[in-house]
Structure formats: C-alpha cells, structure tokens
Amino acid sequence: MKATESKYNQCLYFAANTLARKVEKLALESWKPVDLSPSHAYLLMMVLEEPGLQPCCLSDHLQLSPSTITRLIEKLEEKKLVSRIIEGKMTLVYPTEKGIALLQTLQKCAKDFHNNSCCLIEKEEREAMVLNMCCLADKLS
Amino acid sequence: MKATESKYNQCLYFAANTLARKVEKLALESWKPVDLSPSHAYLLMMVLEEPGLQPCCLSDHLQLSPSTITRLIEKLEEKKLVSRIIEGKMTLVYPTEKGIALLQTLQKCAKDFHNNSCCLIEKEEREAMVLNMCCLADKLS
DNA sequence: ACTCATCATTTGTACATACAACTTCACAAT
C-alpha cells in the first residue's frame, strides 16, 4: 500500500516518519561505496571541510545530540578515518590521511544521492518542500 | 542552531530526519497520558476501530515492517491492551476490555497532537506539506 | 497423498538515535 492511501495519510507523525525512513534507505544505498551510513558520511565531510571542528559544532550543524555525535566519531575513529585531540575541555576532530583520501568518493556519493532523490520531484517543488520541512522542524524545537 | 541555518539545510536527508525526530518528540509528549508511544497508540486505535485486523494490514496502513508490527503487538499484549488469536496461517488482533476502555483518551491524545502541531503552521500549508511528503515517500518505495 | 512454493508471522540481531547521569575542565566570585 502507498503512503498516500493509508488511513493516516493526513497525519504529520505518519508522513514525517514514513518519509524519513524511505529517505534513509535511499541514502544508505547512495553511501554504500564508502561503507558508511549517511550520518557518518556527513560528519566526515564536515570534518574534511573544516579540520579541527568540535563535537558541539557538529551537533549543531547535523542537528544530532552530543551523545550521538560521540558515537559517530567513535566509529569513524575505529575505521581510522578521523582522530580526536583533547585540548583542555574541548575535543578537536581531525581527518586522518585515510579520511582525506575518501573526500572525492564522498562527494560523488552525495551528488548521487541528490540526483537520485531529485529525479523524483521537480527541483523547485523539492527545494520548497525541504525548506518547509526545516522551518517546521525549527518551530518544533 | 536552527535547522534552517545548518550547513545542510538544503539536503533532503537532513530535512526529513530532523523533522521526523522533532515530530516524534512532540508526539511522544502528546501520548504520554496513555503511557504509549505514538506507534503503539496508532496501532491500538486501528485495532479498536477494526477488531480482528491482521498484522499485515496494520503493516500496510502504518507503513511499518511486519517485524516491527509484531514487536508493537507484543508490547500491547504485555500491557493487556490487545490479544492475538491465531487462525490458520493468519493472526487476528483484538482489543481487550482494557484496550477498549482507552479509546476516548487515545482520541483526545490524537486531537491534542494534531492541535499542537497545527498551531505552528497554516492549515492549508500543513495539509499540502503532508500530502507532498506522502507523495515523495511513495516515489521512494 | 506427497512435495513444493508461497504467504503471514515471528525471532535473532543490528543500527540510529536520545536521555540522564557522570566526568573533567575552565573560569568567576569570594
């Protein structure tokens, strides 16, 4: 059955969750080439763009809780893609050589994901929708 | 930081997930009076409306995987709110007395959730957005 | 009647995320 045909197709809870799960699935597929989940990949991309970023900053930009950020970094550290340097009460996250080497592939994955989701919906509509979703999310914080 | 200000505010993955998590939070709050998570509550409401419903039907309407439906039912059974009757290769789910007694409160929670999320956004805009989200979800299946 | 494919459901396991409690450090007030 399609989401639009469900009994709860007018419910925000239903719509938001269903969409998120399906987008997650598409994203997972898109980032398979680097063997990372989308969240790990986005975090790594941020660190590559701004080496030495702090967890709290990552938490802000990715809108994930600090504890989740810790867990994501832990896994990337296990994979030797980033490393943490503790400096006073701050933690700085740097990409490793291996992480840096992944940049190109990561960008390609991001582009593929974007293309895959774009081809399903008009560009303008998509952009408006994403903006609306972000606005609504802000109102819910 | 707001979602609209994030580095990834144009990314569908980001928008869909952030929104879903915040909606989940609001919904959790709304259904606290019945001490059920939103998913459990919606499942129970479906069963109350159509006693004897099968898991596969619940799976269709709630757009959750069969295994997730099993887990949800298990918990509702523990709480003595529904009971399963196995009939051949099918399973029928019925509400118990205790479940039936909860109907009114459940409906009030649903209404509260709806009101809480509605007051943040124009009715028309909201409806259009939810419809768009469902459509996009369908295209992603 | 026997076997096989199929469907509905369940079980084991894993992932993404969050909350609450804790640690550690820095800085301000005394």
Next chain:
DNA sequence: ATTGTGAAGTTGTATGTACAAATGATGAGT
C-alpha cells in the same frame, strides 16, 4: 587559594525500526 558554576564531552541504557532467516500453514501440481 577555594569554592562553585557551568559547559563540553562521554558512558550506560533504552527506544524505534528494519533485515535476514526461521517457522508454520495453505494450496497447487503431480
């Protein structure tokens, strides 16, 4: 110098969900 306060980060634990494999029942083909 001592104490208190608060921020940054981590850890233990819990929730929601899914996938893959297993179970069990039905029905078709032989």
